Amino acid sequence: MSSDRITRSGKRACLAAEAEILPIDTAVSPVTPKVNGSEFTSRNSRDSTPLSSPPSSIVSPFSSVRSSPSTGNKDSLIIKLGISGDKLAAVSPHRIEPLRRILAPISPSQKGQKQPAEPYHSNALQDKPAPIGKPTVWAAKRQQLCETLPYYKAYQSAAYTSEGVVYGFMCDKEVGVRDRFDDQILISRIGGGRSQDETGKMVQTKDQVKKTARVLAFEQSKELKVPVAIIAGQGNSIAPSKMPHYYNVLDYFHVTDVWADVNNGCKTWMARMEKINLYEPSWWSPQESKLRSYPDFANPEARTLNCQICGVGSKCIYNQGWACLNPECKEFFQFADGFDDSTLDYNSDFLNERTSFNGYITSHLSPPLLTEEDLTAMHAYGIEEVFKKGIVCPSCQGCTRRRDWAFWDCENCGARYQLPQRPVPIADATADGSKVRDSPVKFIFGNAVRSLNPQIVGQYKVYDFVLPDEKGVNIGNIRIYKSNAFINGQVDGPDDLFREIQEADCGLKRNPVRQKGAVGEILTSHWTANWGAPYKFAVAQISKPFSEAPAVVIKSLKRMTWAGERALTDDAVTQEFLSTNPNYAQEAFTPFNEVLSLGYFEKSDIDYHDDGEKELGATVATLSLGCSATMAFRPKGKNLIQGPPQKGNMKGTKKDVLKLTLEHGDIMVMHGREIQKLYDHAVIPHGKVRFALTCRHIRPETLPQGERAYAVSAGQLPLGSERWDYDGDLNAMHIDQDLGDLNATPVVRKTRASKAEPAVRKSRALALASVVQKPTAEELKSELVDQMKTRLQAGEIDEEAATEVIETLQAPQVKDKEE
Numbered sequence: 001m002s003s004d005r006i007t008r009s010g011k012r013a014c015l016a017a018e019a020e021i022l023p024i025d026t027a028v029s030p031v032t033p034k035v036n037g038s039e040f041t042s043r044n045s046r047d048s049t050p051l052s053s054p055p056s057s058i059v060s061p062f063s064s065v066r067s068s069p070s071t072g073n074k075d076s077l078i079i080k081l082g083i084s085g086d087k088l089a090a091v092s093p094h095r096i097e098p099l100r101r102i103l104a105p106i107s108p109s110q111k112g113q114k115q116p117a118e119p120y121h122s123n124a125l126q127d128k129p130a131p132i133g134k135p136t137v138w139a140a141k142r143q144q145l146c147e148t149l150p151y152y153k154a155y156q157s158a159a160y161t162s163e164g165v166v167y168g169f170m171c172d173k174e175v176g177v178r179d180r181f182d183d184q185i186l187i188s189r190i191g192g193g194r195s196q197d198e199t200g201k202m203v204q205t206k207d208q209v210k211k212t213a214r215v216l217a218f219e220q221s222k223e224l225k226v227p228v229a230i231i232a233g234q235g236n237s238i239a240p241s242k243m244p245h246y247y248n249v250l251d252y253f254h255v256t257d258v259w260a261d262v263n264n265g266c267k268t269w270m271a272r273m274e275k276i277n278l279y280e281p282s283w284w285s286p287q288e289s290k291l292r293s294y295p296d297f298a299n300p301e302a303r304t305l306n307c308q309i310c311g312v313g314s315k316c317i318y319n320q321g322w323a324c325l326n327p328e329c330k331e332f333f334q335f336a337d338g339f340d341d342s343t344l345d346y347n348s349d350f351l352n353e354r355t356s357f358n359g360y361i362t363s364h365l366s367p368p369l370l371t372e373e374d375l376t377a378m379h380a381y382g383i384e385e386v387f388k389k390g391i392v393c394p395s396c397q398g399c400t401r402r403r404d405w406a407f408w409d410c411e412n413c414g415a416r417y418q419l420p421q422r423p424v425p426i427a428d429a430t431a432d433g434s435k436v437r438d439s440p441v442k443f444i445f446g447n448a449v450r451s452l453n454p455q456i457v458g459q460y461k462v463y464d465f466v467l468p469d470e471k472g473v474n475i476g477n478i479r480i481y482k483s484n485a486f487i488n489g490q491v492d493g494p495d496d497l498f499r500e501i502q503e504a505d506c507g508l509k510r511n512p513v514r515q516k517g518a519v520g521e522i523l524t525s526h527w528t529a530n531w532g533a534p535y536k537f538a539v540a541q542i543s544k545p546f547s548e549a550p551a552v553v554i555k556s557l558k559r560m561t562w563a564g565e566r567a568l569t570d571d572a573v574t575q576e577f578l579s580t581n582p583n584y585a586q587e588a589f590t591p592f593n594e595v596l597s598l599g600y601f602e603k604s605d606i607d608y609h610d611d612g613e614k615e616l617g618a619t620v621a622t623l624s625l626g627c628s629a630t631m632a633f634r635p636k637g638k639n640l641i642q643g644p645p646q647k648g649n650m651k652g653t654k655k656d657v658l659k660l661t662l663e664h665g666d667i668m669v670m671h672g673r674e675i676q677k678l679y680d681h682a683v684i685p686h687g688k689v690r691f692a693l694t695c696r697h698i699r700p701e702t703l704p705q706g707e708r709a710y711a712v713s714a715g716q717l718p719l720g721s722e723r724w725d726y727d728g729d730l731n732a733m734h735i736d737q738d739l740g741d742l743n744a745t746p747v748v749r750k751t752r753a754s755k756a757e758p759a760v761r762k763s764r765a766l767a768l769a770s771v772v773q774k775p776t777a778e779e780l781k782s783e784l785v786d787q788m789k790t791r792l793q794a795g796e797i798d799e800e801a802a803t804e805v806i807e808t809l810q811a812p813q814v815k816d817k818e819e
């Protein structure tokens, strides 16, 4: 599962013209002028230059080149720290083992260890001449590119292919011996078969005879005349000039040749690409270059000769003469005079060929901004998938991700772009989810997970599951409180909370899960904000005390406190634990002092993770608001559940053991530290928008000394919050919805509980029976006596008066009024 799914068409829904950007005094003005309904401000106080209009002309006959706005262009901050290989993952804000290792400070014992000589992402072009121009689009981080550009969504490989064709290609660090890069031509290895050598360098280690999907995609792009956008990274040592940013979009190219070559003694595949618009100079042309000429389509072409052995034609592309380039032929790469990998080079005919392109360029290199007109035309709320994409900042032309729930703040220059978001009505948010309401349990794999009989608690139908360890001993339970229309419609119930959380300014943000600031930095797929005691373990995020939390957070906390505490008092669950472990003693409930609010746009999710930091209490509860979601639990790769750990990357090697459907208003409770040690969980929402409020207890005593006092005070509930105490809607009022005239505003009528439908009354009675075990008068009296004695001992009450009351309570002749 990944956070950002690649749109298969690679197209972007851009319906209207580009937003017009007005000049703003960026240093002082907090006002966000509205332009076409959208808002754009620059927050970079150093940048006092008025913002220019966006490029108004698409000058190229191929419509691929835009004139760049000239102002406000700041070089991005490129922090030269990196880790090899980008991997897109919708990652939890919680504990992620590999991440811990990455983030962990170097311990004294590690200090002597060999560190990589050079960071993966470094600038190999410092000594090159400056280019004659600037890129129309650029990025400092790979995820910025992939979230913004329709033609480039490859987190790990150089080529972005979709539906069998290549749309974008990155030439960065990995440069082959016969790669070429000038102002109009790019020749690059496109084949695989490589692995890291002992120095960390990627080298070809095995033959690649068969055409891989990628090679076929290059061939297909050539046949179908698909433009391929080329992006150059600063790691590419053969770039003709100094690249101004880490990632620089060059232009649209087209594939002219795909052939097999030999690299490091192994067969591999190459592609030659030619810039489409040869009539304009390339911005990356070095200032000293003489190459800025118009195309000469009359250049001689490299000849093609047929192999006498296999009959397949191959172009004569090398300076050492012709050789058959069919990798399956036994005469493959046999030059008359042999060949030397280090000196073998292309002949000038091949390099100077220019091929006119008669395909179509359909999208701008720099995708236009979405505007309010787009929003209206799409009947959108502003949380749909297309609004999660990044934008090309109109101020600095850098790609920026959408890090904030409500706007885009340029990660490079600080300019802000905002479209009005509309709150999603609950009926729209749950339109898809309603189908699954009757089946909360998607499935349980195998028979390891024990499923208990459902019961009624409060007004909820409750399902309990008990998870085992490697030996089959029960280690923790998961409870889901299934909500219903009755609960959802109550005052301050989930419908109200869903509305309130959209209206509240929660400051939801996507936070980095991988090396903040680095080229390989990855943001979570979902947005979060933390309240109460700070929660900052794997993903650092801003946290505010409960006293500053919007009411919706506290109201939700109250619901989960009830659900969490109640989940720990169930006989059936205790019996199930005792059946595998006679010494089982349940860890007591510790009141929650932290709430993490999570927001999911359409197609956002949270990948497998655990909530197992040692600083956390044993109970975690989540309230779901909005569209439905699937929550999956699976054993961690490294334990023995479902068999021994597999070699290599153990993450993700095991199957889900339990899948639950979380719907609007449902509360999920997990209890037991061992669950977090042995299982991971993930959540995939299914509709337009979802919020989850997750409560934990952060144990101040486990925090560093300097953080404890703050954690305690930040986790204190504000005065007056008792009014939102929750009891499972046990005695809630019933809501009738008058749907007489469907066009009229629905009338929500509140009536006394006694008017409830028989089914509701029955469920309420059952719930009462399960929750309240009415004490007898004798039990009450004895409890009172115990309390008096305790308070007496503590010196809280007057001895004489207390003794008198105790004697009276204990006197056998006193008649109990109830009797």
Ligand SMILES: O=C(O)CCC(=O)C(=O)O
Residues within 6 Å of the ligand: 094, 596, 598, 606, 611, 622, 624, 662, 681, 682, 683, 691, 692, 694
């Ligand atoms: O979105 C959810 O329901 C749960 C989020 C979650 O897994 C977490 O906060 O740990």
